Amino acid sequence: xLGTAQLTVTSSLTALRLFLHVGAATIWVGGQFVMLxxxxxxxxxGSDATKQLARAFAKLSWPAFAVLVLTGFWNLAALSGxxxxxxxxxxxGIKMVLVLLAGLGAWLHGRATTKAAMGAWGSIAGTASxxxxxxxxxxxx
Numbered sequence: 001x002l003g004t005a006q007l008t009v010t011s012s013l014t015a016l017r018l019f020l021h022v023g024a025a026t027i028w029v030g031g032q033f034v035m036l037x038x039x040x041x042x043x044x045x046g047s048d049a050t051k052q053l054a055r056a057f058a059k060l061s062w063p064a065f066a067v068l069v070l071t072g073f074w075n076l077a078a079l080s081g082x083x084x085x086x087x088x089x090x091x092x093g094i095k096m097v098l099v100l101l102a103g104l105g106a107w108l109h110g111r112a113t114t115k116a117a118m119g120a121w122g123s124i125a126g127t128a129s130x131x132x133x134x135x136x137x138x139x140x141x
Contacts, residue, residue, distance in 0.1 A: 095135030
């Protein structure tokens, strides 16, 4: 009986951990593409509209990024003691680099002063975010 109760608590914590991680990824990655799609319309609303949208999105996206990083470490901690293959470890290492690149790219995009730099850093952030998402999918199982 005690074993069943413990399994239920563990399953609930696992569900919470994964829910938070996937939910934050939805905001971080999906939000970048929503913003990209809104860009032409925002430009037609005035020169300041894109900056206002970016500031509003940052209020959602950066907390989501923080949740992604925290739950990512939680995901790793949940695997403690499990032996993973060399391939799994390589994908995890690449995913960690991509997450850092996504965050750095987004941060630099927000501080860029030219359209070329905004476009370059935004592209790097978006591409790295998508590839990190793919890495997470490859790590399942």
